[in-house]
Amino acid sequence: MQEEFEKHDFFRSNYYVDDPYAYFDYLRAKAPIYREPHHGVFMVTGYDEALEIYNDPDRFSSCMSTTGPFAGNPIPLEGRENDDISGLIEEYRDQTVFSDQITTMDPPKHSDHRSLLMALITPKRLKENEDFMWKLADQQIDTFISRGKCEWMDDFAQPFAVLVVSDLLGVPEEDRVKFRKQLIRNEQEQGGAVVGGTAGQEAQHSPLEFLYGAFSAYIEDRRRNPKADVLTGLANAKFLDKSTPTPLDVARIAANLFSAGQETTVRLLSHAFQVVGERPDLQKRLREDRSLIPNFVEESLRIEGPVKGDFRLAKKPTQVGGVDIPAGAFLYVANSAANRDPRTFSNPGEFQLDRDNARLNVSFGRGRHACPGAPLARAEAVVSLNRMFDRTSDIRIDEKVHGPPGARRYSYLPTFILRGLTHLNLEFDPR
Numbered sequence: 001m002q003e004e005f006e007k008h009d010f011f012r013s014n015y016y017v018d019d020p021y022a023y024f025d026y027l028r029a030k031a032p033i034y035r036e037p038h039h040g041v042f043m044v045t046g047y048d049e050a051l052e053i054y055n056d057p058d059r060f061s062s063c064m065s066t067t068g069p070f071a072g073n074p075i076p077l078e079g080r081e082n083d084d085i086s087g088l089i090e091e092y093r094d095q096t097v098f099s100d101q102i103t104t105m106d107p108p109k110h111s112d113h114r115s116l117l118m119a120l121i122t123p124k125r126l127k128e129n130e131d132f133m134w135k136l137a138d139q140q141i142d143t144f145i146s147r148g149k150c151e152w153m154d155d156f157a158q159p160f161a162v163l164v165v166s167d168l169l170g171v172p173e174e175d176r177v178k179f180r181k182q183l184i185r186n187e188q189e190q191g192g193a194v195v196g197g198t199a200g201q202e203a204q205h206s207p208l209e210f211l212y213g214a215f216s217a218y219i220e221d222r223r224r225n226p227k228a229d230v231l232t233g234l235a236n237a238k239f240l241d242k243s244t245p246t247p248l249d250v251a252r253i254a255a256n257l258f259s260a261g262q263e264t265t266v267r268l269l270s271h272a273f274q275v276v277g278e279r280p281d282l283q284k285r286l287r288e289d290r291s292l293i294p295n296f297v298e299e300s301l302r303i304e305g306p307v308k309g310d311f312r313l314a315k316k317p318t319q320v321g322g323v324d325i326p327a328g329a330f331l332y333v334a335n336s337a338a339n340r341d342p343r344t345f346s347n348p349g350e351f352q353l354d355r356d357n358a359r360l361n362v363s364f365g366r367g368r369h370a371c372p373g374a375p376l377a378r379a380e381a382v383v384s385l386n387r388m389f390d391r392t393s394d395i396r397i398d399e400k401v402h403g404p405p406g407a408r409r410y411s412y413l414p415t416f417i418l419r420g421l422t423h424l425n426l427e428f429d430p431r
């Protein structure tokens, strides 16, 4: 096994797609931060080390957070191992991929855009959005319930996730279907990862152009003709210093929210229902005591987090966990590995419904870039589980598609950023 792990390149081969966890364990056993030999990327598999890096933007830049060096790196890093390269990063920032998206920004610009973003996700807006979810889940279940089976992604998770974010941002009804089709087209063109890099593929500079156009038009319109709606709230949002952002700035934030919440949430919903189908014992307990559902969702997030990892770039020579890290080194902070660090989670490979620290998972990242959509994604999972339990009496894995217990066939997205099933076929008894 050791030989295989040494031989196969995590970032460029499909060897780890079905099971990245054994490799992460292997790396962690060497050291919680270990430099892999193919590209010299520091693989961060320890929980404490991941938190230290996420919480320190002074030492670690997010400038290529979703692609690392794998979509091209324009910054001349050679020979700069002992320098502070903060200025160099700024000099080349515009040439890096996704440089217009919040995930790649560093303070102070990040703080400004983040405040704009948080103005869109207020507790009031989240509450209204959750009320919408309950109705929407029922409507979506209505479309397939009588069949007694479904392909969970296409029939429920994808449309549900798009329509929930559309509602959050106040996208007019007539545009929602158009957005969804375009996002799916983008995703197919990129091999399944709108939010991140794909093994062996280059990322587009800005895959969200079409959303920028649509949201810029909404913002311009609402600035001219304010209405009592969410888009008018978006149009009026201000930066921290109270200056007014350009329509394109607002459009970028809205587009980021729109796209970042899709694929990730779909993978959470699919994994949660995979466990429900695989574990009749847990399904029974959840059906009998719905108050267990939130912790079930946390444990699903911990054991199969939808974002396998994100990158950071060391801005200066430093040390983490006793390991020397030169300036200009890329670090891959593997959330999925930190979530299984036995120093933080006992028997980490075991799904434990009653795990008392499941919520410490880092599936939504940490620090300044921590996922602002986390409450939304959690609510989407809780609502879907509740509604499916209300509308069915038994949920099972479809054996004709996935094979019998003990010989299941599941396929996973071939990317080093996302972790999740490509499809999930379920059977159930409608009530």
Ligand code: HEM
Residues within 6 Å of the ligand: 062, 065, 102, 103, 104, 114, 165, 256, 257, 258, 260, 261, 262, 264, 265, 268, 305, 306, 307, 310, 311, 335, 362, 363, 364, 365, 366, 368, 369, 370, 371, 372, 373, 374, 376, 377
């Ligand atoms: C289970 C579902 C989700 C997971 C696992 C997830 C995971 C993450 C992670 C790990 C990050 C941090 C990236 C980094 O530090 O480099 C992040 C950031 C982000 N997420 Fe999510 N996310 C989910 C759902 C959502 C939803 C529903 C939305 C929007 C409604 C959303 C919007 C964003 C945005 C805008 C950022 C960038 C924040 C920033 O850079 O300040 N996410 N997400």
